[in-house]
Amino acid sequence: MKKIVLLNAVAALAISAMLLSSCGAKKESATTASTPAADNTLTEKEKKEGWVLIFNGKDLTGWHSWKRDTAARNWIVKDGQIQYDRENDRAGDDLVTNGIYENYELQLQWRISKGGNSGIIFNIQEDKKYGATYQTGAEMQVLDNIDAEDNKKQNHWAGCLYDMIGDATVSKPVTPGEWNQVRLIQNKGQLTFYLNGIKTVDVKIGSPEWEKALASSKFKSRGFEDFMKVQKGKIAIQKHPGSSGWKNMKVREIKS
Template sequence: MRKISLVFIFGLIMLPVLNSCKEKKSEQKEESATEAEVVKETKEEAPMNGLSEAEKADGWVMLFDGKTSEGWRGYKKDHFPEGWEIIDGTIHMVGSGRGEAGSKDGGDIIFDKKFQNFTLSMEWKISEGGNSGIFYLGEEKLDYIWKTAPEMQVLDNERHPDAKLGKDGNRMAGSLYDLIPAKPQNAKPAGEWNKIELTVFKGTVIHNQNGENVVEYHLWTPEWKELVAGSKFPGLNPDWAEVPAKGYIGLQDHGDDVWFRNIKIKEL
């Protein structure tokens, strides 16, 4: 009987401790579940051609709704060119095979609003042997936007001859066209989607391609003017180095099939 009493007493003593441990484990599980929910919310993916709640709260705005050409028009035109189409949630340039001459019914397109300090995000996919570009801080002064604006190159590096021209690969995908090569060169092959983020802030420009910063430079500095002076641009436009602080975003018709989607911007 004495032994039973001791066991009974020991059980009574340990019962609160055991209950406390169970309560702590239950609380830990609840905390873990809450943390998992927070992580899930943080990692919420944006819908195709749309914004997540976090992006909306952070000030991002869509420039393409995936269904219409609303907001876009031809360079130096008041309408959206027939050579481009909205299909399968993309802005698609229907290749003409005319190279730099572009499509008879196409031409470069721009978003009809000027931006100054911003981060531009989008995805692009190029056809085999294809060439195109993304322009920023553009003006509608000359016959082509590339004569007035810096260009982030879009290219099939494996097949298009531009990849072997220029200097040190400065005409390959992600590069500041004909000026600064994208390093590392991490563009995906033709037919695959690439994601870019292009940041412009008080003259500092960053090209980010597939999650890596590949180009960084600063407009209007002596180094910038020297860089431009050694390129082909002054021969086409003597004032090319005087990039405006505010300008248009454009997509190039280079005669090849190219697709763009998830185009969004955050003004800084």
């Protein structure tokens, strides 16, 4: 009888050990599955959802400087980031995607130096008759709200639709040098911006709200007749005062 009891006890311990091992494996698998992708890569879930990287983390494949065939020397890749290199400030202009995008969601991270200024410009028509990206494309502002020179109007602050929509209630960038998270969505004329999880803009192109904001903007006063007339185009990151960094840049087409 003692032998039977002993064997039963040993068997119970073995089963317990197997169950614990199994639970541990499941826990480890779940942890692994929830681990975010490394910088400038996509998870399997993101790939299935249709996300595509527009920056590979290594070089400027897929990008060029405004109205050039390749990227100029003021844009470099370092430490897995696109960086605006002020040492070569005169070497080129805004950095523009080769691809053209219409209904999509763009996600990326940016950081700016103290006092720095840049922007994400979209719906760009790259044609010789235009002198700058912003003559046809609108801008989601990138800024150090505290120390940048262009901080006098609240709709010039980080995350705003530049010179049109946004204010201090929604513009909440992190400390200069740290990473901000952007979601920019354009879907059938509806523009929705998020900065660090806060919705900063939600407007329909051509709506009364849009037309009112446009009428009082510099785009109207400067006579940019083709500003946002085409609701698809290239995307640019802006050459501007201060140093900027960019990573984890990806686009998902909206098909519905």
